[in-house]
Amino acid sequence: MFEFGSMQDRDAVEAEMSWEARDKPSTLYQMLERTARAFPDRPAASFQITSGPTDPKETVTWQQMLDRSCQAANLFRSLGIGENDVVAFLLPNSNETIYTLMGGGIAGIVNPINPLLDAEQVAGILKETGAKVLVTLRAFPKSEVAQLANEAVAMAPNVKTVLEIDLNKYLKPPKSWIVPLVRPKNPVKHNAKVLDFVAEMKRQNTTLDFEDKTDDRVAAYFHTGGTTGTPKVAQHKYSGLVYNGWLGANLLFDEEDVIICPLPLFHVFAVHVIWMACLMSGAHFVHPTPAGYRGDGVFDNFWKLIERYKVSFMISVPTAFAALMQRPVDADVSSLKTAFSGSAPLPIELYNRFVEATGVNIVEGYGLTEATCLVSCNPPTGAKKVGSVGVPFPYTDVKILTCDDAGTVLKEHGVDEVGEICLTNPGVVTGATYTEEAKNNGLFAQGTHLRTGDLGRLDEDGYLWITGRAKDLIIRGGHNIDPAEIEEVLAGHEAVAMVGAIGQPDSYAGELPCAYVELVGGAQVTSEELMAFAKENIHEKAALPKHIEILDELPKTAVGKVFKPDLRKSAIARIYDKALTEAGHAAYVAEVLDDKKRGLVARLQATGEVDHNAVKQCLGEFTRPFEWMD
Structure with missing residues (x-):
């Protein structure tokens, strides 16, 4: 592993040799095959469907991970998935989710989808990516994923095959006996063929039936967050996946580490930052409950799970840290070396509470979907400037710029000057970040550096500080x-x-x-x-x-x-309702919608006779538009 404690260490890694010259795998399959060959009997991933510290768990070795990922890849090829075809999945966490992720990216292009989206958004992503296969859940108690998939596929006729995973395999009697009796009805609403994922996968060979071509190519589509409408879809190449895995394996983890990551496997943080690092290093990936941190009892049992698996790294986000700090550290967490925080800035007070309670430091990192994720982190062996997101990783070039809408650079900012964070690294797909060509217009500064939309500054030591979101x-x-x-x-x-x-x-x-x-x-x-x-x-x-x-x-x-869009909607409704009431108008804001062209629009409902011109004059004093409901 490389020393990573300062900008000087980072520069030394780059000076040693170029990224292109480094000995590294070229594809997702090569990453997995190398690790399975080096550590065939070491644990690769552990999953438990319930959160109890003594509840049943399933652990697979790296050899088993290789075998099952090959079976999944062969299955997808048998269903017509080539290198340019898409396997989507709409799933909570499970070991089968990892096999789908790996097999989809080896056979073609894998497209994880957030099961918390609505059916129209899921269908929009399926149509945007042209997915031929969707892997999802079989109907299961207390889950709406199967029903969501059913609705979405009915609106996306390009999906020809639906593969279902039954989580009942993870339960023991008597619970496993009860599920078939209470399983929700989910009559098929689409024309796609429905098959059992595990049964079909088991029919496949445990070695690849096709050549793993080493040319760099798009291997994954990850959608960004959205308010309404279809989220943007970012393209990720093998080179970006390898880069993220290489960073984790060389700067953070090795085969002796155990990482607990109760984050969703449809998000780049869990997949590219953590799983790819495990894939490259041979570390043990632990992901409790299908819903991760949202699962029943996960927060209450979290410290006991640390003790159970002898976890050395915990992966979290500020909201989860806040929830954990409301519970006592009630287990032996002496194995824990570091906590990693991402997704959003971590309040200093929350950082202090955690360190005081656990004696473990938090490493803050920064990444984004458009860059295949990793950009920077507070150096694990160096000074941690709390509130910053640390030092840019090797082979990542960060500039603080001011640009016009077309991406023309108007100013390059100096030390501690705030501007837009723009960057390039092996994870940035230059010029074609999004699948929709129009959405790439103006996205790159100087034609090379991805414009993140985040405001920030670089201090005299090279640490990156995020000061806000340009649109926020x-x-x-x-x-x-x-x-x-x-x-x-x-x-x-x-x-x-x-x-x-x-x-x-x-x-x-x-x-x-x-x-x-x-x-x-x-x-x-x-x-x-x-x-x-x-x-x-x-x-x-x-x-x-x-x-x-x-x-x-x-x-x-x-x-x-x-999720600030919801807060903005609430504020618009509150302010407009107050203005209408004070002016004596018989109307109120029934809802606030996100219109693609106009942004947030208040929709009004009359409760009596209304002078529309007077209302127009009243609300016309505000910048946000409004319209009347039919």
Whole structure:
């Protein structure tokens, strides 16, 4: 493994030899075959369907992982999947999910899909990628995945085969006897052929029936997060998968490590950052429950699971860290060396709580779907600047730029100057990040560096600091306010678990800052008390929130990010309803929709006689559009 404690160490790795000259596998199959040959009997992956520290688990070795991944790849080829064809999966976590991921990427292009999307969004992705095969669940108690797949495939006639996985295989009697009796009905609504994934896979050879060509090619499609409509789909090549795995295997993990990763296998964090690193290093990948951190009892049993598997690395996101800090460390966690946090900035106060409770440092990292993920992390063996996302990885070039809409560079910023984070590395598919060509317009600065849309700066030591999201800026009367300033202060209150700050509509300033807060379990505090705390600690007067609202739970994405579009919708409805009421109009905001052309649009419902011109004058003082419901 390389020493990675500073920019100097990072530069030394690059100076040693070029990325192209390094001895590394070229394909997903080569990554797996090398590790299986080196560590055939070592554990590759462990899964348990329930979260108890003594509950049944299934562990597969690296040789078994190779065998089953080859069987899955052969199965997909038998169903007409070539190198340019797509195998999609709509699945919770399980070992079969990994076989699907591996087999799909070896045989063709694998396309994981978030099962928390709605049927129209899933169908949109299936049609956008032209998927021929979908792997999903067989109907299972307390799960809607099979029903979702059924609805989506009915709207995506390009899917010719549906392969079903039955999670009942992971249960023991008497639970396994009960499932067939209570299994939900799910009558087929589409014309695709439905087959049993495990039964069909077992018929296949455990060695590849086809040549594993070593040319670099697109091997995966991962969609980005979306509000409404079809999310954008990013293309990932073998070279990007290898790069992410190589980084983890050479800078973080080796075959002796055990990594617990209760994150979804439809997301780049779990797949490219963690699984690919295990794939390259031979480390043991542990993923409890189909729903990961969302699974019943996972937080309550988490420290005991650390003890059970002798975990050395835990992988998490800020929302999960916040939940864990509401529970005592009730097990032997002496095996734990490091915690890795990604997906969203980690509040300093939450970092301090975790270190105090566990004695383990958190390494913050930064990545994005458009770059096949990894960009930077706080060096494991060097100075950890809490709040930064650390040093760019070897072979990653980060620039802080200001560009116009076409990607023309207007300014390259110096040390500690804030601008847009732009980057290139082996994970960036230059010029063709998204499957839809039009969405690549203006995406690259200088034609080479991916524009992330994140605002940030590089300090004098080369550490990268994210200061906000370009589209998240609160623009108050032409004054730019970074929501991170508000979030960082409020997150420092002892009663606060998570914060989301946004701009609420204002008839005068355009936007005014407001904040939504989720409290620590059992904590009690009022909005007025939080406002007083904000006044004491937010030094920029313009950034002081005009409204603080406490929610039982902030809306979040599947990987734990605060989902700000929902907060913006709530703010629009609140402000517009107040304006309508104060003006005496018999109408209210029934819903706020995300229109592709107009952005967020308030839809009004009349409750009596309405003067439409007067309403138009009233709400016309705000920048966000509105329309009447039919």
